Amino acid sequence: MGDKRLDQKLPPRRRAWDLTLRLLICACAAVTALLVAALIAYILLRGLPGVTWQLISSQESYLNNTIGILPSILNTLYIIVAALVIVLPLGVGAAVYLTEYASSRRLVRVIEFTTETLAGIPSIIYGLVGMMFFCQLLRLKTSLLAGALTLVIMILPTIVRTTQESLKTVPESYREGALGLGATKWYMIRTIILPSSIDGIVTGCILAIGRIVGESAALLFTAGLGLKLLGNFFEAMGGSGATLSVALYIYAMERGKFEVAFAVAAVLMLIVLVINFAAKVLGKRLKNKL
């Protein structure tokens, strides 16, 4: 919104001050942008050379003295699948309740406040409560299932919020039309509301996957630190295993193998890039619908 001619009429001190602040704004934005670029470039440049086929397709072997992160890749996938399968019905259900069913405004406010609160609780606390509740009280021990259940609580707010947003974009006339034609409420939700808000639900899933992939503190005490292959999905659920982020921590801090850690970081970075891209494309589709 600059107008050069106006600026030049200003007294010199005011003009200098104006210019300094403007420069400062641009400098800060440049710092942020450069920081992002430098971080990503550094991780990829230092990590990608270490990402070999052997690394991503095998498990660690002391006999051959080789390192492989296949178990961690599988553990990450398993936890994502397990957590999403559990959280999706719950989160979408909660959003449907908030937008379609709830009649008491006070209750809605309480639920929204607690959902926000959940989003603000640090992951280390989720880890502790998950350890006490799932691992000890429910006797799941340190296992992928316990980790997935802990993450379910953690990503619930993400799913609720994004689903709620897209439910709000479904025009009121759809609802009135369906109900007017004699559909019951559940039939209307099943056939009209949910299908037209599928974009938002998928966006929520993608964001949730992003959080799961990056999570480590909540998984340390619930899913454990195992680096061995755990077998198929159902066998793995009962075993203790590290996801990629946790494996990165183990390699960097407990084994001192920074090159492996950077290779894992590069893999994580690629996943994050893909996730961000996918979320953006979907977000755009959602906006176009509006």
Place this chain on the structure above:
Amino acid sequence: MKAKKFVEKLMNAVFFFCGILAVGCVLLITVYMVASGLPAIREIGLGKFLFGQVWASTAKEPRFGILPFILTSVYGTAGATLLGVPVGLLTAVFLSKVAPKKLADRVRPAVDLLAGIPSVVYGLIGVSVLVPFIAKVFGLPKGTSLLAAMLVLSVMILPSIISVSETALRAVPPEYEEASLALGATPTETIFKVSIPAAKSGIAAGVVLGIGRAIGEAMAVMMVAGNVANMPALFDSVTFLTTAISKEMSYSSGLQRQALFSIALILFLFIMVINVVLNVALKGGKKGEK
């Protein structure tokens, strides 16, 4: 017809259950935190626990004073906020008021990407680049320090500050800015004297959100802060509230383990206060806009 009615009632109940699930989770977490955190505080004594300056959990005569952790968390968060807020706020100003739309659309995804980078990756870069750098520049034997943690945290809180502040700045009614421009203020003066004050509650919410992130962060800080229970000093190895828990949890037992849960309770209280403040700030913002 009866079956239909039954299904309706059933689904109503199912959705209600999903809706109050978040409330249940928050209650569960609160109950667990309080129930597991209180015994040790009662045994050690609240004063001794909160204001004791020595943490020697594995000594023959163990002492459990968490003042070093509390102060480290407070200083670390304050430092990160002091560094992160100006940069984040001005970047938000750049994105919402200064940059041409095309450039802003390029920079914004980069900021989102910053939010998506897993905390262990921040920790890894911190420990392999930043920590040696600090050691070299300041001539320290080891670079793991409060300073390193502050720097890492200040980058990690940038995305929350930027995205919330940007939303708030965009919500400022254009008439305010037009009026200021028409009265002869330059665009930059308008930003600092009109736009930012008008968006202050939204910006405050972003800052509080960032503070919450910083105080709850565990893994990245654990990797760069050195984890010695010193009273905080900029160049010393320090332990945060979060890292005190995660560092000892795996091998703790008895009173030591209970004391760790008490630390978690203190952390939880911090977060709850921050959440309430955040809620008030956001509500204030909504009222201000009307």
